[in-house]
Amino acid sequence: MKNHVLRPLWVAIAFVALILLARYVLVPRDFGVQGESFTFNYHRAGNVQEWKDFPASYLGKEVCVECHDEKGTKLESSPHAIIQCENCHGPGKDHPETENPETMTIDRSRLLCLRCHADLHYSDANRADIPGIDPNEHNVDSECVECHDSHNPDLEDM
């Protein structure tokens, strides 16, 4: 073959080789089809472990009552027993380790109670089974916790 044909051919081959080299260097070793389907299982295998290692923030009531057993017992007989501690007290991650009560940001706001106790007048939704108030009429300027005990919400014990 003549030189003027060979020269661009070498350039083209070098170009392809360069791309293949770059691909070899840049694509992680564990990237590929990790299962049956090229369409759905084509990914970097290590990412699955990365998601497993994501830190969990919510511990669950069972962990809370290990120390706060008196609160747990008090709640047991109340209708609020179905609510997780962390729903109002915030996620408990790092709480026992740092032993710093300041890290728990307790939501004592009126809006928190209204999530369930604002009366929306829906007769067939489960919402109607929960005692509800009209937030625009019921002691508008006060926080609920000023009168109500969220751990024992029984109105007769007020």
Next chain:
Amino acid sequence: MSCSRRTLLKNTIKGAIAASIPLSAFKFLSPAEVKAAIGDDKVRWGFLVDTTKCVGCGFCVKACKKENEIPYAAAVTRTWVERYVITKDDKTHADSPMGAKDGFTSPKIREEEINPDDIAKAFFVPKLCNQCETPACVQVCPVGATYQTQDGVVLIDRKWCIGCGYCIMACPYGVRFFHPKYKVADKCNFCYQRITKGMKTACVQACPFGARQMGNLKDKDDPVTQRIMNERVAVLKDEYGTKPQVFYIGLDHTVK
């Protein structure tokens, strides 16, 4: 160099056998690779939403956003709760203010007052990623940044995602969004960090009424799988053929 007929024939046969064995036969696979290739995982995560139990408190949304570090004030969320109010004139009023992260505290829907006497039915519908068996979002990803794990959860590789947004458009359920901090696609992953450690997802744990439940669809004795098998359940947008793995009890035809 001499070569007898016998040696020539022997060598020819040896050469033919050697040539017929592909190089891949000599590749050593790690046990994990074999397991992944066979797909013998005993787990397939499924989700059950009992809409008849939901009261729209939005604790699930709050827990999800805090657990998965989604900026709380941003108008994006991995799960949300929709409110439907159908009036007697057959009009559907629906809303989900900020994904209902602070619940539904006002009877007004999109600033509209609805007379309680006009309401025919009212209910709440929690939504989350359906972890489809044939996910459209994964199919469209041009770089392999989103995928399905062996236990059926669709994950996003934050290091690999280029943020093109194809998957956000492809999802028929609108569960994907652009993460304001990481600048990549994001969505519900059934709290993969929790379920793989035997914990409940943040939303399942936070729900006081048991409206959200999770189970292993491959375990026929799992109480949630039993309910999905034995009770009348529906999935969202069945017509898209994505085979959702989130099942709903009490789903109304007005829910899209």
